[in-house]
Amino acid sequence: MTTGVNIKYAYGWVDLDTPNGIPFNVVVGIVRDPLMLAGIRVSNIDKSVDFFTNKLGMQVSPFPLARQEGSNFEQLPPPGSVYVSYRGAGESLAKAGMGILLIPTKGVVNVGTQLDAFTIVVDDRDPGLPTFIQTLLKNRVDSSSSDATVETRSPDGYRFVLKPYSLFATEATASVGTLTE
């Protein structure tokens, strides 16, 4: 691109940045949810896996693919990386929503200020929530409102906002019918 070539056609995967520098890895394939995962670098993979599984309640899962396994047209995860996602008990990977790929890296990770937060919708009436989540919800600052969000940070400083289902439902319902091209 910088040397003046004009791309006419491409297939396989594409790494690209939006005008403001948000990085995307795009694969031509078939998946249930087009937004498949966020790949984030972590300085300590063990601590991160512990945070995402034991505290946020995610599960270590197989890396999701948009194409058939073994295809040369889809990038495999870096060695040592771990994929975590929310998945109902006994549910197949195809039914899981977006997840997070933890990519180990050496040194300190600078989360930056461009990436604001990951939002997790939580059914806060479920008694089976992880203890960490229950404690966060119980101790939220704005305890006068059951709709108040609460947030936490991963060991590397990634911000996670926990949003009660009732608040999410209110916001999402308000937007129904306002979809535009």
Added chain:
Amino acid sequence: MDFLRAGISLCSCAIGCPYEVNAIGSIDELSRQSMVLQDVSFNVPGNQDDIASLQALFQDKLKRIREVSTNDHRVLSVIGFGADAYKSPSSFIPGVSDFQEDGAHCTITLRDKVRSGGDDEIELFERGTGLEFLKVGVETLRLSKGIENGAYALMLCCGISMKAHFSYPHRNVT
């Protein structure tokens, strides 16, 4: 009074049974689990270019869901994939139905700095070294349209047909 009690009882039932009574209660993930990763948000100095490039890239599969102003003078633009990012069509049958019927359940929020009333202050945000990428799987991709609208292609893998600036076409297959 009985009518009032009945109303309170109905409200209590509605609060206690969110999946049955809510208009968006057919979210497949939420019907079987109590937590779901639902959104990734970014701070950007002007989000319209990003939205334009992504819409050009993914064509009609990427939708602008809503835009709201916040108390801290930002405009939040929420974008997502599919006809309706919050609901799967009841007719959708995995393995049988067209996958393009089904929208994604995770959205992207772009938080823009408001520039109004002659205030051209633009806040800059540090990209950092944390986020490697957001992976997207789509059946069709209009790369040339995305680039026309400002996206920067960093790597193209496997089969790429390209034309150099001196108009000599060649094919690069890895």
